[in-house]
Amino acid sequence: MAAILSVSGSPSPTSRTARLLRHLDDHLRRQGHDVTSLEVRTLPPDALLGADFRHPAIVEVTALFEQADGVVIGTPVYKAAYSGLLKSLLDLLPQYALTGKTVLPLATGGSTAHVLAIDYALRPVLSSMGASHIVPGWFTLDKDITVGDDEALTIAPGSAEALAEVTDRFSTVLSNRTAVLAATE
Template structure:
């Protein structure tokens, strides 16, 4: 069983990105992994924007990265790149915070014009932070994610299948599944 840190870089409390991550967290748990969510928006803004490396919340977030075997990083795409909120956290982590980690990058956005944001904006940063293995990520269109009045998430069938595949590749890269594969959907 691997320890997975699931990081949402969305500033929105009603984020589709965070809901998508929590959906994928459930799949990883069903495969036997321990998953710890981290919504960057819950970290103190003064610590993030003031680059307070010693703030207890930043110290704890850094420790979570250290303990993790794998990291799932999800972000909405803004201006053809990952969120500034996510950038502020990544800037506070040690240079090689992702050393010996398997990483799954995910992004959400409103247009296919942003599909390359993972490869051209996020992947280089993750690589520079020493990620041992960055599995192919996935870009999900906002229209493929429906949020119910109760906050539940429904993922379009084709998108659900694709996300299941990338999540399973990530799980396998962590050293294999400890439980039977979970059907998509």
């Protein structure tokens, strides 16, 4: 199957966005994909803020993007846009780091007023980075994501169904693309 890089752009260690992504990572693994999870907040702040393209951690992350067939990008929405932390990483990647990649954009936020952040803030950047196919993403309200005392994640039924649908669509596109590429080699 496909190699997937799943990127959380949340600065919070208790992030609902990251928890949601890790849940979707498990879903994609059950479908046979090789998923690598990346929490941007774990990268060295001096490398991100100092735009140190040569920092070993940034070089390693760049390689992860190069090796991926597909990329899941998840971000909380702040001030009607994706997180500044995610922006700092995207700015350090090569201009066409997403060339030939299938991308699934996901966002979380406190209000439906931010639902268009994927299409108006994130999608243009992903497109400018050369993504060959950006599948329709999904915006999940914070209130639809809960974490129990036992750390179990619960997603409201409507959101869970929609997330499964967009994730399955992403998986299908990746599987088809991988099969076509394998047939031409």
